[in-house]
Amino acid sequence: MTLETLLSLLPVGVGIDIDVMYPSTAEVRKNPGMPKMEVNQFVDTILHTVYAAGSSNREQSRKILFSSRSPTVCTALNWKQPNYAVFFASFCGIDGIASLERGELAPSTRQETDARRESISEAVRFAKSNNLLGIMVDVALLNRVPHLVESVKASGLLLITIGKFNRQQQGARAIGADEEVEVDVDGEVDQGIVVCKS
Numbered sequence: 001m002t003l004e005t006l007l008s009l010l011p012v013g014v015g016i017d018i019d020v021m022y023p024s025t026a027e028v029r030k031n032p033g034m035p036k037m038e039v040n041q042f043v044d045t046i047l048h049t050v051y052a053a054g055s056s057n058r059e060q061s062r063k064i065l066f067s068s069r070s071p072t073v074c075t076a077l078n079w080k081q082p083n084y085a086v087f088f089a090s091f092c093g094i095d096g097i098a099s100l101e102r103g104e105l106a107p108s109t110r111q112e113t114d115a116r117r118e119s120i121s122e123a124v125r126f127a128k129s130n131n132l133l134g135i136m137v138d139v140a141l142l143n144r145v146p147h148l149v150e151s152v153k154a155s156g157l158l159l160i161t162i163g164k165f166n167r168q169q170q171g172a173r174a175i176g177a178d179e180e181v182e183v184d185v186d187g188e189v190d191q192g193i194v195v196c197k198s
Contacts, residue, residue, distance in 0.1 A: 003046065007053035007062075015063030017194045019089070020046060020077065022070040024114060043076040050084075065194070067136055067160075071116045075130050087160060089136035090116065090123035120148060124155050134158030134186065139165055142185070149185060160187040160194065 003018070010016065022042060028034055054061060066077045067087040078086040115122040120137060127135050135152065139161040142149055152159045165185045187196035 003049045004053065007050070008056075010062075012062050015065075015194075017189070018046065018050070018064060018066050020066060020068040020070070020073050022068060022073045024070065024117065026114070039070075039072050039076055043073060043080060047077075047081055051081075065133075065196075069117060071114065071126055071130075074127075074132060078130055078132055085133040087134050087136050087158070088116070088123055088127045088130075088132055089162065090120065091118055092120045092123065092137055092141050093118045120152070124152055124157060127157055128155055132157070134160060136160045136162055136189065139163030139188070153186075158186040160189060160196065161185050162189045164188055164190050 006016075020043075022039065023031075023034055028036070050064060065085040065087060066074075067089045068074050068077070069089045069091065071088065074086050074088045077084075116126045117123075120135075120141065123135050123137070126132075134157040137148075137152075137159065140163065142161055143166040149159060149165075165188055187194060
């Protein structure tokens with residue numbers, strides 16, 4: 001199904017997260033037969049489709065946020081349009097499949113060379129320097145080290161977890177804290193559905 005078809009079928013009252021997937025340099029090197037499209041052309045095509053769908057429904061606007069694990073795509077999306085929030089989704093050095101399927105905090109096996117995709121501090125630095133609204137981070141890391149939530153939020157960014165955030169803060173007890181830490185995230189992606197706090 002194309003993005004254009006999806007936008008025409010979904011009721012305008014249903015907001016969406018358009019997760020823009022674009023290969024990293026490491027992924028292109030590993031898969032030389034991968035189709036290639038210049039990032040500006042790729043982003044322009046997506047934005048044209050979104051704006052065309054929006055112009056056909058002038059009486060009501062759809063809530064849309066963009067997310068991507070590609071720093072280049074996030075930068076292009078943010079600078080090419082002023083209307084929709086852009087979030088950088090970072091792997092933060094962990095294996096997302098092990099995290100989501102088994103709740104394990106396993107190190108990444110990706111051959112990644114971009115620190116922004118592998119480090120939460122670099123993800124925060126990147127998002128702030130490019131005026132993104134926030135970051136998306138795998139929940140296993142935050143459940144194990146809940147003080148990272150405070151650090152991200154102190155930077156002025158919004159924080160959405162990929163997976164359900166454990167508000168019981170069992171990770172805080174695991175690192176020796178006796179008291180509960182009052183921290184919370186701004187939204188969660190759970191089973192493909194993004195739930196954001198107002």
